[in-house]
Amino acid sequence: MGQLIGEATGFVSVPVHTPIAGKVAAVGRFPHPLGGEQEAIVIEGDGTDDWHESVVARENVDSLTPSEIKDIVRGAGIVGLGGAAFPTHVKLSPPESKPINTAILNGCECEPWLTADHRLMVEKPDEILKGFLLIVKGLGCERGIVGVEANKPDAVEAMRAAVSAGSGLKVVALQVKYPQGAEKQLISATLGRQVPSGGLPMDVGVVVQNVGTALAVYEACHLGRPLTRRVVTLTGNPLARPANFMARVGTLVSSLVDQAGGLEGDVAKVVSGGPMMGVTQFTLDVPVIKGMSGILFLGPSEIDVKSPDPCIRCGHCVHSCPMKLLPTTIEKFVMAEQIGKAVDIGLNDCIECGSCAYVCPSRRRLVHQFKYGKYIAWERKKAAQEKSEKEKKT
Amino acid sequence: MKAMAELVKGIYTENPVFRLALGLCPALAVSTSVENALGMGAAATFVLVGSNIVISLLRKAIPAKVRIPCFIVVIASFVTIVELVMGAYLPELAKSLGIFIPLIVVNCIILGRAEAFASKHGLGLAVMDGIGMGIGFTFALVLIAAIRELLGNGTLFGYMVFGPQFQPMLLMILSPGAFVTIGLLMGYFNILDDKMRRKAKAAEAGGGGR
Amino acid sequence: MRERLIVSASPHVRDDVSVEKVMYGVVIALVPALAGSIYFYGMRAAFLTLLAIVACLLTEAVIQRMRGVPVTIRDGSALVTGILIAFNLPPGVPWWIPVIGSIFAIAIGKQIFGGLGNNPLNPALVGRAFLMASWPVHLTTTWLSTKGGTLSGTALHGIDAVAQATPLAVLRKASDIVADPSSTTHQLVQAREVLTDLGSADTIVNLFIGNVGGCIGETSVLLLLVGAAYLLYKHLIDWRVPGAYILTVAVLAWIFGGPSGLLTGNALFHVLSGGLILGAFYMATDMVTSPVSPKGMIIFGVGCGVLTAVIRLIGGYPEGVSYSILLMNVATPLIDRHTRPKKFGEVKKSG
Amino acid sequence: MDLGQLLAIVIGAIFVSNFVLMRFLGLCPFVGVSKDSDSALGMGMAVIFVMTMASLVTWFVYNYVLVPLEITYLRTIAFILVIATLVQFVEMVIEKTSPALHKSLGIYLPLITTNCAVLGVAVVNVDSFMVTDLPRNASFIYTVVHGLSAGIGFTLALILMAAIRERLDLVDIPKSMRGIAITFIVAGLMAIAFQGFSGLKIG
């Protein structure tokens, strides 16, 4: 367990470690929670649960240099556990032109229904903060802020209690508002800085890390353990016993469902992630991946099956958009295949949080159109690039 | 036979107003009564035929570089003739057509046909084209005018149609009525066209059934 | 668990709203005013409203059937249009006026553009403007006195030819007399008396309660405000449009509306009389035909206000609410184009 | 000449008897160039410029050539010649001196020669300000102001229409009504709305 089984080749990728002790049984294509099929390794457990000999606890954690921290983080295969699964060591290595002065620990549950981050903060505040301190150190920045939504008083309490004086960390309780857990919104709420359109948090000197990631960093640096498990929320009315699991990466969702007492009601939709941004699954035979924060089960009465009505331009989507875009207009541009105009007014700024589609009285498929529009825009850009390259050659 | 085809073309398949959307200004402005429409149609037809004749005759003499100004002068001369004749013999009509008589000069149908047709064809075809386009233009005007006069004034050629009880829809005489009428007529022609095309297609498919 | 799970794009939960709820919310808000109208003008008001509603629904259904698209008369939008058309007519019009107006409104104002959501102009107002242009006599002379009240809001019958007119028409006539240098002294005295009476507290109260002549729906400001409060509470309309609209009219009426120079106008009278409240809360706020951005809404409201004031004070009609909203409807796409909210992060880079 | 009269001319030409919506002048470009807002604006600016210039020049031609020679019946020919020359001249100048301006505005100039609104404004000017016994300077100023405001009125209608059409582009108009047909319906509804300005009393 914890042995390296997949080496990372690119910079924006991380190695994979075996989550259980056993032998490689097969390599093949299997359904992936994000759609399609991916190469995967099947490991047959040998019944033991021992860490591989490469896993050893570290004594001298305080003396680690920033670059050592980054190497450990990379070697442990740590990615952002908020959902996007972006390699953490990349985030910890901003270009020199973009100095980071603040690190934010994201304790806002990214979506309603999910409680993975919440439980983690209540149960492991010390470890999380130790991990966060390492992140702050790795970035070489001056301060670290822990942002927690105000509707989790116990988490705020736990984190405040764990913050030791002089650590330079600060815990702030934030307004409860979806999508408070989205990077750009979180930065705006805690620091009042707006990440420029098309930019990254590092453009305003900020790096945001999820609490789960902080815990993983702690485990990697202090205990020497690679990232092989994460907290997954199993929730939804059809579930017998909704719960949070510390699940090994690679565990099939179906076996987690068994652990949660199985399904009682009729299930119409299975969602990996939360109700606003999650990805629907067509089978339970998908593995837990590093970016999977939860599995949501929805019954037939909870999902919306009515087809869309015409847009009545009520403007609710405009008022609800956290990115201050015009969802209705963008949607119409996309539907009329005027992708260029859609991009002009901010299609690519959309974070697909789903707020607009949630409030739409006509139940229009706004987010789906945006995903589609972005895809077409990307495809056209690629085609244009290829064309210009070809022209250059001739 | 070719001459006949040119004639028919102007009336339906290439009707200047409904199909080509040309000469719209007078089509809307003077279509408040059928009488005005006929007057305008006649005037435009006269100018069309006249200028088509002259331009067709002169087509070899006019240098290509300055052809457009030459055409305009020819057309403007005919328009001035119409203006003067109408002012002398039909003062009432001239008054109700107002500035749209001089504006025949800039009616795209006339310049367009002069350039696109008359300057490239012989006298006979050019005359037929002029007549066809003229009749098509007049037909469109009269159609619009009939609808507007009937609904907006309850009359046709000035005669009461619905009797004194009828309360006319004044809007039709006003400018919105003109726009809405022509819009609906165009939509109707589109539907008609679609049907005919579908019929033709069905016949084709039926005939060549493999 | 189902054999085949549903796969779709996020989000997977939706707020409990729908087009029907929006539309029927507006209908509910209009009910008190309708009740008031029936009280003041008798059952004829109910009859005309019913005719307009039936004509709207039938027209919508027939056209949708002809086009071969799903018939959507249950979404309530045609119902709202029908009510609003009737609300914009004098209670004494012949029965066929609301019917023809409704047919035109739905056919030319809405369905020709493909139906709900596509029409650039408010269908009810299109219908009303069409009727106004076609049969002006019916729409300007068929007023009814309220039960036990007066038609014009003033008991004085000093000026000839305006005995059968609404408060705004009387105001216009009296102001014209005052402004006309050729008026006789007798006329001037009468006109000034009428003007004073129109500005009196009694008239204002009558206007507020609805005890004056006017269109079916615009009579009682009180009941309209009750409905408007419901709409605002339910978040079915935004405060910006009516707020900017009414405020602009009030300010302009105060500055320019007075008989004796600037800053002497009676703002309250102008706000309460005519169709301003009805228009501001129920027609200018029509979502389909008004801007979507907050800034655009303010511009829209102010524009409506300016146009209303212009038409009321120097226009050819005593009332300008419906025309000003229509004109701003025409300008809505332009406003939308130029009032896009600033994107999140659309800031100048700081250093 | 008085200011009230001038204001009445301005408001009249822009709103009350808008050249496009009320007088049916310049419909071809109104329908043709109202497909998108940017070209509508360019076209509108070009029309404003040409209408003003045309009013100015035709005033001189009428008063200093046609009237002294007593050949006012030739005004149609004379005006169309003047306008055609003027437009072509201006286009050439702009194309040479400012390619950027030409791109945004100049390319619309040729469209204007045969725009009946331009010849129309010249003819209307003659009828309302020149055959009457206005003093010469008043007639001149009214003529130019009228040309300018008529152009503004045309531009207003054009850009409003363009914005509406851009929006209609995005929705599902019944197939048979698409294009010019729906444009006319919209123009009709705009004209209905503009009825609100009728009877405006200025001055």
Add this chain to the structure above:
Amino acid sequence: MQSVVAKSMIALTGMAAIFGAVLAVASRIFVVHRDPRVEQVLELLPGANCGACGFPGCQGLAEAMVQGEAAPNACPPGGAETASAIADALGGDAGDVVPKVAVVHCKGGLSNSVQRLEYEGIEDCRAALLVGGNPKACIFGCLGFGTCKTVCPFDAVELDEEGIVHIDRVKCTGCGNCVIACPVNIMELVSEDMRVHIKCSSHDKGAAAKKVCTVACIACRLCVKKCPTDAIHMDDNLAVIDYSKCTNCGVCAAVCPTDAIVDEIPARPKAVIGGKCEGAGKCKEVCPVKAIEGEPGERHEIIREKCIGCGLCMEACPTKAVNMVGALGHQRAKGGALESE
């Protein structure tokens, strides 16, 4: 009277002269170079500058036409003649390549393939794939939301109730829009005279493919073995036709156990052996379906029920005794293509 005429003449001529001179001088001073092709098209256009085309004047339209942004028939006043003249002027570098049409390499409709999920969203294949929504268990198959239909400018794609697209060969111009748009790459442009196609794109192993679709290619290799011209090869569990070698014989379609190969030639002619037969037996050797019998040296016979009309025997016969005769009077010409009598 005379004076009026004279004055008019003088005035008009004078004005014309002045204006002409001004313009002539101006055109010298303000000369700007233009694209000669634009000039050429401009010559052909009516020059009325009416704006009916929606472009800024004839100049604008001419530029748009040269740049391909406007069709040659975009000028309403010009009419058909102007349009054809412009089309000629702009030149057709169409060349003389064999016209191509699009082919759909999938026939797994609702009734013969397994659905694994219920998709709900935009009716577009690309949009569906973005949320993981290929409703077919076969991930290589046609999604059936008709993206190809939407992008087809010629209305040549039809979507049937089975959720499979078909190409109208008459309307298809081979523009390739559908090929680019298809997110699962099941469309291909193929020479118009190719009429036998493998209607499957599944790279699944035989058993797996069979499980999710009854008309899938199960990689049995029968077609590869039977193909008389070696035009078929296996590519990762999928039979693929090399169209440069294919002769439309249709043998593969006849042998395919799952009907994954489709022979589009509606009524194939059958072979008939005439009097010239000397019993060389070559036909019997080449016949892929054993539809010919006869002893060496004697006249051979065709078993009509078995003959699939591939025409191999005709080519093999040394005495040219075999003819292909079809129900509709088609006769097979040399090279394999069909020609009508």
